Amino acid sequence: MADLEIRDLRVAVEGNEILKGVNLAVNKGEIHALMGPNGSGKSTLAYALMGHPFYEITGGEVWFKGQNILELEPDERARLGLFLAFQYPQEIPGVTVSKFLRAAVNARRQAMGLEPYGPYEFGLILNEKMERLRIDPSFAFRALNEGFSGGEKKRMEILQMSLLEPEMAVLDETDSGLDIDALRIVADGVNSLVGPNMGVLVITHYQRLLNYIQPHFVHVLMDGRIVRSGGPELALELEARGYDWLRAELESTATA
Amino acid sequence: MEETKVLETLRDDYAERYGFRDEATYLYETPRGLSRRVVEEISAIKNEPEWMRQFRLRAYEIFLKKPMPTWGADLSGVDFDRIVYYARPTDRPARSWDEVPEYIKRTFERLGIPEAERKFLAGVEAQYDSESVYSNVREDLARMGVIFCSTDEAVQKYPDLVREYIGTVVSIADNKFAALNSAVWSGGTFIYVPPGVRVEYPLQAYFRINREAMGQFERTLIIADEGAFVHYVEGCTAPIYTEDSLHAAVVEIIVKRGARVRYTTIQNWSNNVYNLVTKRAFAYEEATMEWVDCNIGSKVTMKYPAVYLLGRGAHGEVLSMAFAGDGQHQDTGAKMIHRAPYTTSLVQSKSISKGTGRASYRGLLKVYPGAEHVKANVSCDALLLHDVSRTDTYPTMEIQEQNVHIGHEATVSKVGDEQIFYLMSRGLSEEEAITMIVNGFIEPIVKELPMEYAVEMNRLIALEMEGSVG
Ligand SMILES: Nc1ncnc2c1ncn2[C@@H]1O[C@H](COP(=O)(O)OP(=O)(O)OP(=O)(O)O)[C@@H](O)[C@H]1O
Numbered sequence: 001m002a003d004l005e006i007r008d009l010r011v012a013v014e015g016n017e018i019l020k021g022v023n024l025a026v027n028k029g030e031i032h033a034l035m036g037p038n039g040s041g042k043s044t045l046a047y048a049l050m051g052h053p054f055y056e057i058t059g060g061e062v063w064f065k066g067q068n069i070l071e072l073e074p075d076e077r078a079r080l081g082l083f084l085a086f087q088y089p090q091e092i093p094g095v096t097v098s099k100f101l102r103a104a105v106n107a108r109r110q111a112m113g114l115e116p117y118g119p120y121e122f123g124l125i126l127n128e129k130m131e132r133l134r135i136d137p138s139f140a141f142r143a144l145n146e147g148f149s150g151g152e153k154k155r156m157e158i159l160q161m162s163l164l165e166p167e168m169a170v171l172d173e174t175d176s177g178l179d180i181d182a183l184r185i186v187a188d189g190v191n192s193l194v195g196p197n198m199g200v201l202v203i204t205h206y207q208r209l210l211n212y213i214q215p216h217f218v219h220v221l222m223d224g225r226i227v228r229s230g231g232p233e234l235a236l237e238l239e240a241r242g243y244d245w246l247r248a249e250l251e252s253t254a255t256a
Numbered sequence: 257m258e259e260t261k262v263l264e265t266l267r268d269d270y271a272e273r274y275g276f277r278d279e280a281t282y283l284y285e286t287p288r289g290l291s292r293r294v295v296e297e298i299s300a301i302k303n304e305p306e307w308m309r310q311f312r313l314r315a316y317e318i319f320l321k322k323p324m325p326t327w328g329a330d331l332s333g334v335d336f337d338r339i340v341y342y343a344r345p346t347d348r349p350a351r352s353w354d355e356v357p358e359y360i361k362r363t364f365e366r367l368g369i370p371e372a373e374r375k376f377l378a379g380v381e382a383q384y385d386s387e388s389v390y391s392n393v394r395e396d397l398a399r400m401g402v403i404f405c406s407t408d409e410a411v412q413k414y415p416d417l418v419r420e421y422i423g424t425v426v427s428i429a430d431n432k433f434a435a436l437n438s439a440v441w442s443g444g445t446f447i448y449v450p451p452g453v454r455v456e457y458p459l460q461a462y463f464r465i466n467r468e469a470m471g472q473f474e475r476t477l478i479i480a481d482e483g484a485f486v487h488y489v490e491g492c493t494a495p496i497y498t499e500d501s502l503h504a505a506v507v508e509i510i511v512k513r514g515a516r517v518r519y520t521t522i523q524n525w526s527n528n529v530y531n532l533v534t535k536r537a538f539a540y541e542e543a544t545m546e547w548v549d550c551n552i553g554s555k556v557t558m559k560y561p562a563v564y565l566l567g568r569g570a571h572g573e574v575l576s577m578a579f580a581g582d583g584q585h586q587d588t589g590a591k592m593i594h595r596a597p598y599t600t601s602l603v604q605s606k607s608i609s610k611g612t613g614r615a616s617y618r619g620l621l622k623v624y625p626g627a628e629h630v631k632a633n634v635s636c637d638a639l640l641l642h643d644v645s646r647t648d649t650y651p652t653m654e655i656q657e658q659n660v661h662i663g664h665e666a667t668v669s670k671v672g673d674e675q676i677f678y679l680m681s682r683g684l685s686e687e688e689a690i691t692m693i694v695n696g697f698i699e700p701i702v703k704e705l706p707m708e709y710a711v712e713m714n715r716l717i718a719l720e721m722e723g724s725v726g
């Protein structure tokens with residue numbers, strides 16, 4: 001079994017089935033890209049994996065570290081080592097980045113049986129990670145995401161990922177809103193974490209990100225199903241031709 | 257700074273931390289209920305001068321005549337006949353901690369009082385039911401002429417000062433509970449800071465109700481002479497009983513020209529205390545008065561700290577936070593009365609309603625004719641934790657001058673499901689996530705507290721949030 005295994009996952013929102021049986025297997029050390037037209041269900045898949053209560057699981061299983069995590073609360077999934085970089089991160093007024101991050105990191109550390117970090121020790125670690133992602137140190141004392149620009153929010157997501165050191169990360173359009181330099185910095189951040197200890201599912205619309213984060217596999221989600229999987233060349237083909245040819249092809253095979 | 261500690265202690269609760277009670281023995285206590293005789297007895301026990309006895313008796317007559325206020329929270333549960341108006345645990349306030357009776361010492365030690373004094377306070381007073389049991393001020397301050405003692409002691413030692421000011425800011429006829437307090441008051445803090453003296457560390461008083469069906473009626477009087485500065489911090493707790501207690505304090509503050517007073521309250525009553533407090537300050541020319549008022553617990557709280565801006569350029573602030581838990585009603589607010597030109601005021605109120613809790617903001621902003629160039633700003637934000645939680649705002653504005661700048665805004669929000677999910681996706685439990693959002697919401701107020709209290713406040717919120725999920 002793969003490290004993360006999604007089997008025939010079906011998800012409904014307000015009674016409408018959005019995911020109609022998704023199958024996907026991601027191993028640590030692998031980078032998978034998930035592409036697909038707007039509204040095809042990519043974020044729905046990401047939220048469902050993380051356990052958003054709004055997304056109703058109507059069928060299927062998700063196996064991670066020996067359990068079907070669909071039975072777990074979102075925080076339990078997180079402490080187990082699952083991470084989601086949000087397409088639209090939330091603003092939390094009055095809660096500083098450093099206070100929040102220390103609580104989050106310590107929650108995960110305690111789950112792993114490690115000593116929680118004290119404020120000073122954590123401050124040093126935070127500083128170092130921020131430096132690496134070229135985030136100004138003053139951000140540590142700002143309220144989480146409050147008044148952050150789109151790109152700053154995305155960088156903050158990657159900062160969180162680098163501190164939480166997940167085993168499986170889903171990045172939902174982390175590239176949108178990033179300027180050219182930030183894209184490279186964020187990509188470097190992701191690349192430095194992928195390795196034997198982490199697998200990634202990158203949701204994106206553009207080849208641009210995949211130039212920096214090179215996927216081993218590319219999948220296309222359409223109308224709630226993964227309709228095609230391939231290597232990096234699939235992304236290039238989509239970039240060049242869009243989705244219509246794929247849709248047409250699928251229709252012709254369906255009618256044939 | 258201390259959030260892991262906060263999370264670690266999430267599991268203990270009010271009952272254990274504050275809700276314990278002592279098997280106290282009282283040297284003296286009045287029988288339940290109020291009468292002229294009880295008032296006279298209190299005065300006699302305290303061996304008061306005649307003017308104070310008369311003050312009490314006049315107030316008692318007014319108390320009888322005044323109707324119960326019906327415009328605010330539901331006070332139908334207040335039973336004046338069931339209350340014990342005076343209970344005296346010790347002879348006189350001790351000056352050294354060792355002199356405090358063992359059981360009282362244990363109480364305050366459990367609450368962390370002497371430790372706090374050693375660490376960062378300029379002076380401490382501790383009141384247990386009716387009487388002050390301990391008071392101490394740093395010697396250097398005493399040498400500079402700073403007076404910090406119980407108001408009873410002040411009546412004996414500084415009668416002229418007390419007589420000059422008591423009842424001048426809050427008249428005995430102001431409202432029913434102010435009249436009641438004036439009749440039966442006991443304890444409370446008296447502070448006088450001489451001209452130009454700045455008290456750099458906070459002075460603290462700690463109020464503890466121990467006896468069941470007790471009435472605590474402390475009377476606090478603070479005078480900051482010209483150009484002086486003082487920060488006073490009060491904290492309150494009570495055990496959990498089945499019979500309701502009544503806390504009806506009166507606080508009067510005089511901030512003279514160019515002086516500044518900050519008055520910080522951290523009230524954490526058990527949910528069987530009626531907390532009906534009149535707090536008012538007079539701020540003269542270029543003076544600054546700041547109320548930082550944090551209200552957690554109690555059955556009903558009615559409290560609207562007021563600043564009368566009487567001199568040109570005076571500034572008033574009320575920064576308040578109210579947490580209404582299940583079945584509680586926090587009816588709080590602020591009054592800013594601009595009577596002089598170029599006066600400015602700021603009101604920032606944050607309330608949280610949990611379960612069936614109800615938080616009301618009730619405010620008055622008044623600008624008298626001729627008070628030109630007034631700048632006033634009022635903002636109140638309410639956060640609702642559950643569908644049954646309730647909040648309401650009653651802002652009153654009486655602006656009788658054209659040339660003024662008035663700002664007002666009010667918001668009501670629910671703890672967002674998306675925010676909770678976001679925090680949970682980082683490994684915080686639902687309760688921790690909501691607690692963090694709530695602590696963030698009140699952060700603008702909490703950051704005004706001295707560090708130790710800010711930590712304590714976050715912890716108290718965590719306690720209140722326990723079991724709020726599910
Ligand atoms: N909370 C929601 N309420 C109502 N409809 C929703 C909700 N979330 C998703 N949907 C619907 O589900 C479908 C899939 O949405 P989803 O956000 O998963 O698409 P996506 O593939 O991430 O699109 P994009 O590329 O634009 O980010 C859409 O039709 C969307 O309107």
Ligand SMILES: [Mg+2]
Pocket residue numbers: 042043044087172173
């Ligand atoms: Mg999306």
